Ligand SMILES: O=C(O)CCC(=O)C(=O)O
């Protein structure tokens with residue numbers, strides 16, 4: 573399908589090479605974004621099932637990345653910094669308000685809206701000893717789906733990229749929902765999956781969590797299996813992570829069999845795109861419409877990304 577290149581002032585939007593969804597955007601200056609460019613970005617996002625790749629020929633500063641994040645929604649705190657947002661309060665810190673915690677991070681020079689992902693120390697950029705699992709594969713997932721209102725958009729900005737490995741895969745769950753066999757759609761339309769919060773996508777147990785005896789006992793939040801995305805009208809499969817997932821109300825063996833069937837469908841190669849990074853790029857995706865994963869990284873090489881996300885909304889079930 574040949575889509576024309578669209579122009580919004582100096583910004584160009586073209587189809588994402590090698591993908592059946594998504595768009596590539598060039599020529600944007602984040603600190604001088606025009607109203608027409610904002611509209612162009614949001615139109616491209618709707619046409620592209622929620623995946624946008626921005627090319628820059630320089631690395632962004634923090635304000636530029638926050639300005640880009642704000643196009644998609646209200647900036648959300650980075651996971652793991654504020655109690656209740658990917659982090660449990662430590663004993664004795666339950667009384668801290670969000671403002672207290674933000675002030676404490678700022679006092680240490682830490683931006684609470686910015687996450688660092690990588691195997692380097694964020695300011696010196698020296699390669700650090702990192703758990704082996706960091707370098708392995710990160711399973712298909714949507715971000716923080718184990719809470720009631722998961723962040724809607726995530727943005728990654730590539731600062732240091734290894735020569736090999738570390739590609740980020742994306743899988744269109746709008747295409748997966750469109751291609752879902754009708755009998756399977758009918759079967760899962762009223763069902764919910766409980767999204768486990770025990771493990772991060774790299775297989776590491778989250779701080780303060782214990783391994784549950786069975787997925788039925790896992791701690792997490794249940795969401796409808798097919799959701800409607802209000803901003804585009806699309807339906808999307810919403811599976812979260814395969815590890816420790818559980819279809820509520822079913823015996824464990826039936827839940828496992830149904831999840832295996834759903835995951836085999838949802839991750840078919842024709843719904844996937846694997847992004848090979850270059851320094852300076854920003855990739856933005858809508859977690860309501862897209863699964864993502866990361867391929868293993870060569871342990872001897874540095875990889876460093878900045879990451880932001882936007883505030884979430886309750887999941888709207890498909891009708
Ligand atoms: O490092 C990556 O490529 C992806 C990491 C990830 O899953 C995320 O940032 O949400």
Ligand SMILES: [Fe+2]
Pocket residue numbers: 713714715773864
């Ligand atoms: Fe993720």
